Amino acid sequence: MVSQIGQRTFERYTNSIDIVADFLAGLHVDEVSDETIAEIVRARRAVGVTTATIRRDLTALSSVLGYAVDEKWRKGNPALEAMRSRRMKERRDPIVLPEDRDIERVIARAPGNFKLLIRAALLTGCRQDELVTLERRHVDMNRRAISVRGKGNKRREVSLTDEAVALFASIPVNLATRAVFWHPGAKGRIGDRAREEPEPGPFINPATRFSLYTRSIAAAEAEEIAKAAKSGKKLEPTFRRFRFHDLRHRFAVDYLRSGRGGIYTLQQEMGHTSIKVTELYLSFLTPEEQARAKDMPAQNMAQVHRFPGLTGA
Incomplete structure (x- = not known):
């Protein structure tokens, strides 16, 4: 089963299981009840955890309980039932469009290649994880596209404008890492020995860095x-x-306002499963811009070719 999910999903599930483990201590799998789940939810909310995070924790627990149900070790899945309740519905955060002035101030404050990471998010609309895991082999300058692995471990291709092509061409290459956006690393220790040279690698926790x-x-x-x-x-x-995620919103609205593509092409670029999510950006357009965005046919220019040598696409 582990081979069927992405590494990030696996790590998120194991982390969630670790978090709820204290509430399950001493219980057999058939003893996990509605009250057990309610206790988990109450405790997590008491320390300020968001509904989205609690749902992720319950999703991991639900997968375990679901397996137990399939194996006839118990009846019912209280974690799944809890997620279906109205109290556990996620509320979508309001869309914020950062101003050019504010974006440039953050870019000026950020060090090294993190500046380029911020600008890439603005020019491609990619999620932070999609950019920090981007490898050089995923960038095709000839076809003016990058191949990213998005939610659900699904790969999609994102087209690049002239400005985005110039940005990717300007990123320095470090042969010690495959990452496009890399940091030089920091001196420290590996076990009992000192690390003599900084080890470059992809950025970790970019949203936290950005918030700082x-x-x-x-x-x-x-x-x-x-x-x-x-x-x-x-x-x-x-x-x-x-x-950091608001840069993705700004890209989407700029994309539609510029007439670069319509709502259906934007859905492909952003990797939205549902067009209803993409349609949220229409509210930021004038009536004329909305009509144009809706009328433009879907284009699949970046997706019609496959990146050679890539697996898991």
């Missing part, structure tokens, strides 16, 4: 406003914090 940069910009601005207030000057904050 936006937070530091906001803090510096707040300090400047406070100093001005002491001298009788009144300054208004100009920086609005946003998430």
Whole structure:
């Protein structure tokens, strides 16, 4: 079964099982009840965990209980039933479109290749995990496309504009790692021995890194406003914090506004399973732009060719 899912999914499931393990201690598989699940949900919410994260934990537990049901070791799957309840429905975060000025301030604050990672997210609409796992063999400059592995371990191809092609061409190559977006690593220890040279590799926890940069910009601005207030000057904050994922939203709206493609082509570029998700971006367009986005036929230009040498596509 492990070979049928991606590495990230496997790691997420095992992490979730580790989290709920304390609630299952001493219980046989047929003793996990509705109250057990309710206790997990209450405890997780008490420490501020989001509904989306709780659902991921319950999904992992549900897979175990589902297997037990199939093997006739128990009856019913309370984790699955809990996820179907109205109380566990996920609320979609509102779409935020970061301003050019704010994006450039974050890029200026970010170090090294992380600057390029931010701009790539804006120019391709790719999710953070899709970019940090991108390898050089996944970039085809001749066909002006990249091949990314998205949700559900599904691979799709994303087309590149002239600006995006220039960006990828500017990224320095480090032969010690396959990652397109790499950091030089840090000195430390491996077991009992010191690591003599920094080891380059892909960025880890890019959303957290990104949040640190936006937070530091906001803090510096707040300090400047406070100093001005002491001298009788009144300054208004100009920086609005946003998430790494909001760059994906900005790409989608820019894509439709520019007339580069319609709503159905954008669905392919973004990797949305449902067109209803893609249609959320229509609300940011004028009536004329909406009509154009809906009327344009689907194009599959980047997807009609396969990247040579890739497996698992």
